[in-house]
Amino acid sequence: MNKVIGFFQVVLVLMFGLLGGQKVFGDFPDLIAQGMLWIEDFPAWLVRTIGVLEVLGALGLVLPHVVKALPKVLVPLAAGGLALTMVGAVITHLVRGDPMLAVGINLTLMGMGIAVAKHRLQSGTERV
Numbered sequence: 001m002n003k004v005i006g007f008f009q010v011v012l013v014l015m016f017g018l019l020g021g022q023k024v025f026g027d028f029p030d031l032i033a034q035g036m037l038w039i040e041d042f043p044a045w046l047v048r049t050i051g052v053l054e055v056l057g058a059l060g061l062v063l064p065h066v067v068k069a070l071p072k073v074l075v076p077l078a079a080g081g082l083a084l085t086m087v088g089a090v091i092t093h094l095v096r097g098d099p100m101l102a103v104g105i106n107l108t109l110m111g112m113g114i115a116v117a118k119h120r121l122q123s124g125t126e127r128v
């Protein structure tokens with residue numbers, strides 16, 4: 001089970017690190033062209049804020065292990081926070097009537113975040 005959770009954690013770090021970084025530093029027309037059509041419905045400051053939260057969440061899954069700073073607490077909090085951002089994403093895609101693939105991807109990421117948070121909180125495992 002630990003390997004599966006580790007895999008989920010790596011996927012979350014990569015997805016949220018990369019996509020969050022794109023929201024923070026990317027040009028909105030480029031993001032929209034890549035399929036992030038929901039961006040059109042939100043002010044720029046909110047999209048950037050979501051990106052910052054995603055990047056911080058990704059860092060929160062890794063840095064506590066690297067610096068040996070409360071990984072048993074910070075990693076589950078980061079994973080849970082990322083799962084919460086996916087609640088907003090699912091609601092946004094459903095309200096917009098976006099394809100179910102977008103909803104499914106966000107539900108999958110939310111499930112991974114919940115699984116990582118639950119497992120890391122229960123086991124206290126400090127490995128990525």
